[in-house]
Amino acid sequence: MYSFSGVSVSPDVKSISIATFQNTSSNGPSSLSQRFTEDFKDYFQRNTSIKQVPRDGDLQxxxxxxxxxxxxxxxQQTNGQDQAGVNRLTIQVRIKFTNTKDPKQDFEQTFQSNADFPATQDIARINNDPTAVRRITQNIITDAFNKSVANW
Structure with missing residues (x-):
């Protein structure tokens, strides 16, 4: 095993493949699937030296x-009426990880993260702000990374 950036990967792991994460939720911006997948790939590229391949990687x-x-x-109460003071955006991603070199590492798990926004900020504005959604998805990507190659 060797380690870089706190990552423990067997030396026989040479490649990784990351399929497109489809958006099967009933909501979300149309670009969510593509943006999440690209951010996922970028995170692994920045934090490992494993070669990315289109399919059939040692890690999938x-x-x-x-x-x-x-x-x-x-x-909160405003003028005697109950109304939202804060709204929360929650994103859940079901991830299946396959390690062809060590099947004991395989998992299928739902990862979730959220962020709170002022009630005055509507969902359309949040959807059009790439940094707002990216804050949430980065937490999910980091958690999946840690579970898969950092063995946390």
Missing amino acids: FEGQIIAYDYAPAAI
Whole structure:
């Protein structure tokens, strides 16, 4: 085993393939699937020296974005009426990881992250702000990375 950036990967692992993560949730911006997949690939490229291949890598990722929910997270009273003070965007991604060199490392798990936004900020504005959604998806990508190659 060798390590770089806190990553422990067997020396016989030479390649990684990351399939497109389809958005099967009923919500979310149309670019979510492509943006998430590209960010996932970029994260592995920046943090490992494993060669990315289109398919059949020694390490394989696939999955779906299964939830994209924007809902009130904190209710407050304004002028005697209950209304949202804060809204929360929650994203869930189901990830299947296959390690062809060590099948004991395989997993299929749902990863989730969220962020709170002022109730005055509507979902359309958040969807059009790439940094708002990216903050949430980066947490999911980091968690999947840590579980798969950092063995956390």
